[in-house]
Amino acid sequence: MPEPLYRQVAARLRRRIAAGEWEAGKQLPSEPTLAYQENASRNTIRLAIALLTNEGLVESRQGRGTYIRERASFVVELSREEGALPGDGKDAFIAAVTKHGRDPAQRDFRMEIRTAPPEVAARLQIDEGADVVVRSVNRLIDKRPWSLQESFYPMAVAIGTRLMSAQNISDGTIAEMSRHGHIQTGYRDEIVARVPTHAEAAFLEIGGGVPVVELFRTAYSNERPIRLTITVYAGDSTVLAYDLGGLWAHGAGEGRNGDVAISDSDSAAQ
Amino acid sequence: MPEPLYRQVAARLRRRIAAGEWEAGKQLPSEPTLAYQENASRNTIRLAIALLTNEGLVESRQGRGTYIRERASFVVELSREEGALPGDGKDAFIAAVTKHGRDPAQRDFRMEIRTAPPEVAARLQIDEGADVVVRSVNRLIDKRPWSLQESFYPMAVAIGTRLMSAQNISDGTIAEMSRHGHIQTGYRDEIVARVPTHAEAAFLEIGGGVPVVELFRTAYSNERPIRLTITVYAGDSTVLAYDLGGLWAHGAGEGRNGDVAISDSDSAAQ
DNA sequence: CAGTGGTCTAGACCACTGC
């Protein structure tokens, strides 16, 4: 009938964390120490810590310890084109983040040709198993992992363009596509939340139980889907935002401490 | 160096589920049985099942067993007003769901006056701790839990309207506000993913590690924020969708089996 | 009542970190 012990322990730890008993560096006592303090077995302590981990409050690293997690939230503005300055010679992601005084970085850029899995084929309206061009990049802000992104282009769109090269396109892929007659006129976003894969958890430096948000953006010209971009963000430090209709949106979305608005505009897709 | 046993077990179970070895009813073998089959301890089996639970594949109920979860996905269209027929005398949620041949239900409608917590006060641009009218409702589709919704109204907006009553407003709260001079001209949506609270997991019938998506919709007139609606959905069976810009969106979003588009239009807020 | 999952313990060995 009473609350299970591991939940009680988790609640006590949550309170101690909220009270600021520990801060950024090596923080929490070790599991054996907590077991002694809480008069519980180590397994029970581990259950409690697992709860806090899934909430994004702490992070454990083998051989090192369990640490209080820094929780800076970033707001991704998905209905604005702020920061998208075609022809300015700068990558849209870099430009948007730099503008907010943050330090952007991109890593592991890849260009591959793969066969379209079902969820890609359906959205691009091509045959399952057909070739698609995939351009991928991992992004960081202030040296902390931020997002994993893959963009899929139908061969009919990519052929004969610089999308077929493993080079960055300095004025953006939207501009490159438009030079070849594929003018983006709109997009559809689909958002899901799920637990991360092993690889995602590793890159985003989150526990396996911390949710990620996955954004599917299908971009269209007047004739056809021209690109699908799939972006995965750590859920506990990302807010996706849309402004629709009115112009009166000043001061909105400032409900959390430490939030920083990062415009991840559509044209940042690789 | 090799994959941990509990992950191997989880992978084997995942494969057996994908192969259709079990279906809907009481499905998985009991934990002791699996422990024998897999030549592992019961705790290891439980770790494996916890992974599947967080992925939304299975669901355990004390005293009964572990079951294969049915995974119908619903798409929530957030940028259309489909189904919003002002003055037709039907609730917008009921109308939208019925239109798709599904069975909608609403439960536990509450109207309360509370003091505004920080995240509400900031979005409604009122003082923290000021009175707000809160209208809440839990929703189900086909008798399965679907969403938890709370709408917050500044007193200045609600006063003198039927929002102050615990009755449903048959033609919708947008219509009621507009009759009193508060014309909605736009809104801002903010989306986060997180693990559910105890109460949310209980109502949505998901494990404590299955992510939920939380949608903050702040509605504006030309003068001020007039409503904040917070909706919580089970992440593994919900897709939030926005159509922006172009008109060419036919056939999009059909990448998953069993998806059903449910328009949860803005005017469905209570 | 027997069988299920939920909680909890005590102890073990391992892999990894940093000194």
Next chain:
DNA sequence: CAGTGGTCTAGACCACTGA
């Protein structure tokens, strides 16, 4: 090397379900 978290076992008692 000692200390950390990661994995795994064997067993216990409990709460809840359904026949």
